[in-house]
Amino acid sequence: MPQTIVIKIGTSSLTQPETGHLALSTIASLVETVASLRHQGHRVVLVSSGAVGVGCARLGLTDRPRNIALKQAVAAVGQGRLMRVYDDLFTTLQQAIAQVLLTRSDLVQRHSYVNVYNTFQQLLKLGVIPIVNENDTVAIDELKFGDNDNLSALVASLVEADWLFLLTDVDRLYSADPRSNPNAKPISLVENMEQLATLQVQTGNSKSGWGTGGMVTKIEAARIATASGVRTVITQGRFPRNIEKILKGEVIGTQFEPQPRPVNSRKHWIANVLLPAGKLYLDAGAVKAISQAGKSLLAAGITQIEGEFQSDDAVQLCDAQGKEVARGLVNYSSFELRQIQGYHSEKIAHILGYAGAETVVHRDNLVIT
Numbered sequence: 001m002p003q004t005i006v007i008k009i010g011t012s013s014l015t016q017p018e019t020g021h022l023a024l025s026t027i028a029s030l031v032e033t034v035a036s037l038r039h040q041g042h043r044v045v046l047v048s049s050g051a052v053g054v055g056c057a058r059l060g061l062t063d064r065p066r067n068i069a070l071k072q073a074v075a076a077v078g079q080g081r082l083m084r085v086y087d088d089l090f091t092t093l094q095q096a097i098a099q100v101l102l103t104r105s106d107l108v109q110r111h112s113y114v115n116v117y118n119t120f121q122q123l124l125k126l127g128v129i130p131i132v133n134e135n136d137t138v139a140i141d142e143l144k145f146g147d148n149d150n151l152s153a154l155v156a157s158l159v160e161a162d163w164l165f166l167l168t169d170v171d172r173l174y175s176a177d178p179r180s181n182p183n184a185k186p187i188s189l190v191e192n193m194e195q196l197a198t199l200q201v202q203t204g205n206s207k208s209g210w211g212t213g214g215m216v217t218k219i220e221a222a223r224i225a226t227a228s229g230v231r232t233v234i235t236q237g238r239f240p241r242n243i244e245k246i247l248k249g250e251v252i253g254t255q256f257e258p259q260p261r262p263v264n265s266r267k268h269w270i271a272n273v274l275l276p277a278g279k280l281y282l283d284a285g286a287v288k289a290i291s292q293a294g295k296s297l298l299a300a301g302i303t304q305i306e307g308e309f310q311s312d313d314a315v316q317l318c319d320a321q322g323k324e325v326a327r328g329l330v331n332y333s334s335f336e337l338r339q340i341q342g343y344h345s346e347k348i349a350h351i352l353g354y355a356g357a358e359t360v361v362h363r364d365n366l367v368i369t
Helices: 024-039 051-059 068-092 110-125 148-158 194-198 215-227 242-247 265-272 284-291 334-340 345-352
Strands: 004-009 043-048 097-102 129-134 163-168 231-236 254-256 278-282 302-306 314-318 324-329 366-368
Touching: 004 024, 004 148, 004 242, 024 043, 024 068, 024 129, 024 242, 043 110, 043 148, 051 068, 068 097, 068 129, 097 110, 110 129, 110 148, 110 265, 129 148, 148 163, 148 215, 148 265, 163 215, 163 242, 215 231, 215 254, 215 265, 231 242, 265 324, 265 366, 278 284, 284 324, 284 366, 302 334, 334 345
Parallel strands: 004 043, 004 163, 043 129, 097 129, 163 231, 278 314
Antiparallel strands: 231 254, 278 302, 314 324, 324 366
16 A cells, blocks of 8 residues: 655764765665655655765865755755755656755744645655755754754654655664663654653764754654654664565654544644743642633733744743743734733733733644644
8 A cells, every 4th residue: 555655864874974975875765765665655855864964075074064054055065965866766766856955944934834744645646755954055043953863753743754864974863872882772653752761761972973953862753753643763874775675564764653643734744843942830729620621811820921922923832840841823923922921811901001902822822732
């Protein structure tokens, strides 16, 4: 049965760690695997890192740039070269590809999120393989995905994927870093994210000097993807053909069991795509009302406000101890909320001098976390 598959490959797998040059044999194997999956009828999206690493190699830089402007310039140099390599290899196999460069701002506005969704759907319908990367050339820190692991999870959610494969420089998830701890135990299956705390999993940074991620970002990506109903796999990037073996049932890498897929795409967007601009601390009655009774949040239940935000921004709703219980789109700015917090709705117009919404966060814009 045809499935939708998102594959993310990291810089550490795409490049040679000593030089930063492209690992052409790995890329060729990846391209053959992706094209084979497509020819089997699957819908495939490839999320590819590597632009900065390739740009560094092209420009003779020996260290990954830390200056934002330099990094963006290097990414612009590397992205074209990287796509040229992909296009040459996929053309040899008579497979059409498309370049899709995204920033988080493309997803945080609902209308642009829908536009991106429609673009992906049309590309996949045409049998094209989208090759996705963060648009490092124009992205700013506040609206960066942080790492292509997070980007791949959001893309997998966006296209309603069945599988997300995170190809990295280790073969699976371990209880500790196996490169430094000989007692590290391999983990083949994670049924829920709480299991990782029980196993006391330790995470580390990317092994190569060229990547930005580590196991911590892959676990976070798995959390986002599985919450969207996407089965997620961490496996060795040097052996892309393992993807087909895993799809046939072989136990390779670490699999994360998916949760039931959310029915409401808007609520998924609120929970996983938007970056919270502030926090609202709630009393026990408000926590119970929104988490157990399906109610909207009223101003009377707010005890404390953190951050500066505008109406329609996303905020975290927390209990008295600061634990997030929900997330939602707020109907008031932080300036307005600080005036009306703790008051009943009928007093809002008198306090503000104008009529506002009865609810601070309406239940239709609220997601229990």
